[in-house]
């Protein structure tokens with residue numbers, strides 16, 4: 387980022403938007419304090435960030451710096467102690483649990499390090515889950531899930547249970563499930579953390595495709611490869627933003 391960019395965008399935490407892209411999520415001065423008995427520990431110290439439609443972001447930083455805490459807030463799994471979080475044009479900071487869970491189901495897709503698939507369900511049923519919650523009929527869910535299974539290269543595995551799949555295949559199911567409701571943002575915390583380098587690269591190829599199709603991807607990672615393939619790298623240190631740069635465009 388140039389000095390002029392920084393001036394125009396109010397500092398290193400506001401890189402220039404990809405041209406013409408709207409803000410899909412925005413945190414303003416968020417702080418997060420965990421309480422353990424009488425001990426209060428603040429782990430995010432006032433973070434402000436805008437995320438744009440079509441962004442492909444990697445959030446990095448040492449273990450314990452607050453990446454997952456930030457990601458949980460962005461994913462409406464947790465709320466900031468202070469500050470605002472706008473998802474689309476909705477202020478989530480004042481929402482009750484049921485509203486948060488509704489917004490999660492309708493607007494967000496999650497990919498976790500450990501895949502988090504339902505072991506009793508097969509591939510197709512796992513992908514269908516979020517669609518049922520959104521009120522799609524069985525035949526609609528089935529049709530969408532089949533096309534997503536195809537999109538992630540698992541058409542020939544739809545009747546398999548998660549334990550019958552490799553780690554890379556399980557993560558592809560999780561990606562298909564995350565895409566099912568056509569979310570505003572896909573959030574991925576260490577998506578390649580449990581995978582060997584070949585399967586990890588295949589997941590990143592899929593992310594490249596999703597990015598090329600205009601999806602918005604927010605990832606947390608320790609992987610250099612993922613960070614290098616993302617478009618914007620945000621570094622956190624001790625609960626603060628150390629840098630925020632566009633690295634590929």
Ligand SMILES: Nc1ncnc2c1ncn2[C@@H]1O[C@H](COP(=O)(O)OP(=O)(O)OP(=O)(O)O)[C@@H](O)[C@H]1O
Nearest residue numbers: 420421422429447448449450451452453454455456
């Ligand atoms: N539920 C909780 N209660 C109390 N403290 C917590 C809780 N969750 C996280 N913390 C603390 O907050 C800090 C940030 O944790 P966080 O999980 O966000 O780190 P991280 O950057 O994701 O680390 P890693 O790279 O190891 O996943 C840590 O010191 C952690 O111990």
Ligand SMILES: [Mg+2]
Nearest residue numbers: 453454455575
């Ligand atoms: Mg973490």
